[in-house]
Amino acid sequence: MGRKNKQRFSSITKDRDEIQTQIEKADEAGKPIVFEYDDELPGGGQFYAIETGQHFTDAKALADHKKGRYFKKRAKELKEEKYTQGSAEWASGMTKEKLPPAHPVK
Template sequence: MGNGPLAKTKGRRNKIKKYKRSIKLGRRPKDRDEIQTQIEKAEEAGKPIAFEYDDELPGGGQYYAIETGQHFTDAKALADHKKSRYFKKRAKELKEEKYTQESAEIYSGMTKEKLPPAHPVESNL
């Protein structure tokens, strides 16, 4: 192997912040609300979500899990994925409402946490 800065050594990119961020965000799955809007648009149009044959996508883009937003190489891989814990958890999340008033208040910081009293008053009757 070669010497110097271009040598392929283990961990050579471990301090490069741009590289770390691109790897982390490149593999990030779609968010729940993105998938829910995609499903809603498909229901409004009255057509199922389908892709044209594309050589760049795994399996030509024909085997797609809507709930997770992933493409698979063949029908067996898709069927195995649909049995997985990740798929079932994501499908359950998608059945919930997209946004609720309660979640909006929590994220905006409008709610106050109700704590029990620090020194409860004991009554002796």
């Protein structure tokens, strides 16, 4: 893989519903999400933020990340329901938009 492709794909994060599914599976199993030691992941894959889906080099970097704005915003989003009726209607194009009349009556 070339350098440009690696840079392009390195910033891709998981979607909210993927992370919520991962958290639900971990809760059902009753076990925390643990990774085997992997030299290719930062910190060997031992320092992972579930909410953002990112690996960090050490515990300090992970703790600093958890104090940040992005982590807090993502954690708040994950507390909401995965799918709502409103989002389903929006995705299917069933929303009713309030548009001004094309020819106002005088």
